[in-house]
Amino acid sequence: MTARAVVTGIGVVAPSGVGVDAHWQTVLTGTRRTGPITLFDPSGYPTRFGGEVSGFDAAAYADNRRLVQTDRWTHLGFAATRLALADAGLPLRAPDPYGYAVALASSSGGNLFGQRELQRLWGGSTRTVGAYQSIAWFYAASVGQLSIHHQFKGPCGVLVAETAGGLDSLAHAARAVRRGTPVVIAGATECPLSPYALACQLASGMLSEGADPEQAYRPFDVAASGYLPAEGGAVFVVEELSHALARGARVYGEVMGWGATHDGAHTTADGAGDPGQYARAMRLALDRAGVGADAVDVVVPDALGVPRYDRSEAVALRAVFGDRLPPVTTQKSLTGRAHQGGAALDVATVLLAFAHDTLPASAGPDEVAPGCELDFLREQRPPVNRLSLVCARGFDGFNSALVLLGAAPSDGGEQ
Template sequence: MTGRVVITGIGVVAPSGIGADAHWKCVLAGQNRIGRITLFDPDRYPVQLAGEVADFDALHHADNRQVVQTDRWTHLGFAATRLALADAGLPEVADDPYGYAVTLASSSGGNLFGQRELQRLWRGTTRTVGAYQSIAWFYAASVGQLSIRHQFKGPCGVLAAETAGGLDSLAHAARLIRRGTPVVLAGGTECPLSPYALTCQLRGGLLSVCPEPDRAYRPFDVAASGYVPGEGGAIFVVEDLDHAVARGADTIYAEVAGWGATHDARHTEQRGAASHGGDVGGGADVDGTQYGRAIRLALTRADIDPAEVDVVFPDALGVPRYDRSEADVLRTVFGQRQPPVTTQKPLTGRAHQGGAALDVATALLAMRHGMLPPTAGPDRPAPGCELNFVRESRPRRVDTALVCARGFDGFNSAVALRRGPVEVSRWQRT
């Protein structure tokens, strides 16, 4: 094998739609999919909005036995994996089990399942939990279930770096491929929407309490007031280039050309719970030194000059001090030649590692369709947040894309994607 790593399959299950085509149409149309939480009654909470996957039926993607043993977060992973494998033209059950692996990111685990079981423990007459509580909530549950279901017996693992994990998983998949595993599932899904999970996020003080779906999540905007939680994400088939060519892969979206991961060595500063009117915009400036270093590492390892980057997908937290810091970093890295910047998180919510994976899916689709997707804001950039935002979708050949993510408590990651290698361009759809 050459050690060159490419992405041959995309599986999207997100508020923007089920399937890559549905997601892309939503992105191009700028359709906001944030609404009132329906997975539980949010009346008692100051945050009542989220991005949910509409009309999702887990039984369309897994059998009843698998569904009752697992959490919605894993159900979303079942669906995204099936879509990714079908897109890549690979069988659902591995023909060479030890040639396939799973390396996904995770943050909160199966909290809806855990919430239900813990309520049964403390409120029910039996004072017990179900037998599957011990595995359904576990942060590695999706990796284990997918490995079993699809018979992927290569070196599997899970990465926990909050949003940054969605990009770290691609980097780890590339390492596994270079060590000899031809096919790896990467990316991640998330469902941080239960009373317990929402309470944990409220504690961080960075959630938006704005009740208007179209204004609640406004990164880089003068009206930025925090982020809105979201569920879903994307899973990818990551493959050795020679393996993809040898089997006649129908589509090679892009090469995972370079990546960088750093850490700030400090906790995310809390600003007080949103229910107490915490000032998400106050406080000292955020140090973006290590975030910038992760971006430069990704570009250097990809042998991509900053001037060659066609589009940047930023972290876009929607917290003023973080937005200013991110804008400063991008200006420092790219200098006078600022690349187009676009984010779709205000349409779907922030799905932690699933959100970073969804950004990768959008970048891959931009390459495939030769189109820069419009950014979902800002309407009025805040002082210090003036970047080269993509205001309207427009045709453009996208050869290189940079996806960036900052995880809570100091994780930073960036992945540089390069359009499918020239020598295999014949496999790409036009």
């Protein structure tokens, strides 16, 4: 029989809170966690708001020797991984190193660390950089550090597809499980909040310049004007089902199917991606999961907050579901857009929704923009088939979709 990949642990470190309970409370109450950027002085930039992990203490999750070698993005990964392992009831050191692997997504790498070192190189009296500059900024740094620290020596890797990578990492983890690796750490964290990182995002023309953090990021709304950047994300323990059940683990849900496509064209200043290729990724995920579109309880969209991209996403969803659109919910406006970390956070939200038997209401839109007429979930409701479709688009043409089957809370998650 084909091995089945299930999620047995969730670690959240995001603007919505540290830990699954804090995140779920933010989602249920619809509390916005975006505000002024404090990691650096953003006063000279048109975008001055974002989503930060408030009060984050990296020293609580890693020793100083590792912290000085790494960027805040990796510090968030240390924390989320420890929380996920604890949630799954697994030790911090692998009892069977080659049976454990790490497959995280990454996009922008160690921005804050790299910025500090390059400023010291060009503006400091020593005109030098520290030895760890060579590794801390690198997009695979978190995977490498985590695999070393936890002694996970299975088939490790890093997925790079901007926001879409947060879903690709779980697909890669499921494939690794099916090929014989019992436990895989998947998901993503992000920290795109530095002067250089903000400047790069501003160049896209997609950041919101709103003066009110409560109103600046409003996907699918008539007032949508772009997104707010955010840090953080979520990390998961993806485990082979029989391995999980043999040790009595709780199961949140199963990775049923996934699809990834590419537009095959560069993103232009007035483009909005290819809704046809985006819809194809969704269909691939549903087909591989062996479920019909009419069985989906809820869709979590990419929700970029850029009007032309919101309309394009609505076109793709209608192409897949026709007139029988399932409820749509998004919480990105509460936290900001954490790129690949944001897609992973969407997966955490869905799995927690099934665990609590509650599909959360969408955090907007208040007034649906023309062309974005979707069935936004306005009130909490219980799921029916416990099936979700989570979608993500990465800049420059990446499209991904993931089908998750939630475990029934009444039976402890056994399937």
